[in-house]
Amino acid sequence: MQNLYSKGFEKLYDEMYQVFIDYENEFNFYNSVIKKNKATNVLEIGCGSGHLAKHFIASGIDYYGMDLSSDMINLSRKRNPKGTFIQGNMTDFSLTTKVDATLITGRTTSYLNTNLSVYNMLNAIYNNLNKDGILCFDFIDANRFFAVIKDGKEMIHNANINERNYSRISFMEPDKKNENFMFQWNSKYYETNNSGSKILIEDISTVRAFTKNEWELFLKLSNFKIIEIVDRKSYAFDTYVIVAQKQ
Numbered sequence: 532m533q534n535l536y537s538k539g540f541e542k543l544y545d546e547m548y549q550v551f552i553d554y555e556n557e558f559n560f561y562n563s564v565i566k567k568n569k570a571t572n573v574l575e576i577g578c579g580s581g582h583l584a585k586h587f588i589a590s591g592i593d594y595y596g597m598d599l600s601s602d603m604i605n606l607s608r609k610r611n612p613k614g615t616f617i618q619g620n621m622t623d624f625s626l627t628t629k630v631d632a633t634l635i636t637g638r639t640t641s642y643l644n645t646n647l648s649v650y651n652m653l654n655a656i657y658n659n660l661n662k663d664g665i666l667c668f669d670f671i672d673a674n675r676f677f678a679v680i681k682d683g684k685e686m687i688h689n690a691n692i693n694e695r696n697y698s699r700i701s702f703m704e705p706d707k708k709n710e711n712f713m714f715q716w717n718s719k720y721y722e723t724n725n726s727g728s729k730i731l732i733e734d735i736s737t738v739r740a741f742t743k744n745e746w747e748l749f750l751k752l753s754n755f756k757i758i759e760i761v762d763r764k765s766y767a768f769d770t771y772v773i774v775a776q777k778q
């Protein structure tokens with residue numbers, strides 16, 4: 532999905548995803564994790580266009596947002612002029628202040644295509660967390676999701692916002708020619724108005740789903756202890772959320 536995050540298409544992402552994702556609900560969930568673990572500051576990796584940031588900043592917590600895409604960072608800054616946003620790569624970053632909590636939301640872990648990138652990310656997060664700090668992230672559950680897309684599956688998602696009608700037609704299938712549990716996600720984005728339907732962008736991506744067991748081992752080998760695994764309903768994919776603590 533990387534095409535959708537820059538060069539003007541981040542605005543399409545921003546419009547459509549605020550229909551797909553209930554960010555207030557997301558905030559309530561992640562905020563309860565943060566409160567339970569008494570974190571006073573938080574880094575959100577893959578902050579996108581800053582919707583979750585808006586809620587965190589309003590809550591008064593010391594919030595930092597990071598994203599690979601400078602166009603997404605610009606949108607986040609525009610939405611949240613008082614926020615702190617950094618352009619950076621989750622697999623290799625260094626903050627000036629360590630944090631009590633790191634969040635990775637919206638299945639941004641799907642872009643960790645190699646095991647090396649998973650270890651690098653966990654290592655970077657470990658080094659930027661305070662003692663006993665927590666990491667909370669979601670991922671697409673390969674076991675359940677691959678059962679659905681096993682023979683290829685088309686999915687249509689519509690978003691009506693600001694008097695614009697968008698639709699995304701996705702075709703997803705397992706990519707068995709690749710290492711790990713990768714899948715091909717081909718999607719076409721359309722805008723429909725009185726004069727018909729117009730294609731806006733076609734996005735062809737190879738992204739990753741994980742099993743719970745994979746994450747259990749990645750975390751153990753990277754010195755994190757799992758506190759909680761939550762089976763969480765979310766749009767389009769079967770998703771788990773893991774909360775882990777730095778050891």
Ligand SMILES: C[S@@+](CC[C@H](N)C(=O)[O-])C[C@H]1O[C@@H](n2cnc3c(N)ncnc32)[C@H](O)[C@@H]1O
Nearest residue numbers: 536577578579598599600620621636637639642
């Ligand atoms: C699916 S979007 C989720 C955005 C946001 N969390 C949300 O829920 O709307 C994934 C985001 O991760 C960012 N991203 C992808 N690879 C990244 C990386 N290696 N490091 C940091 N951010 C990355 C993308 O630019 C994009 O904004």
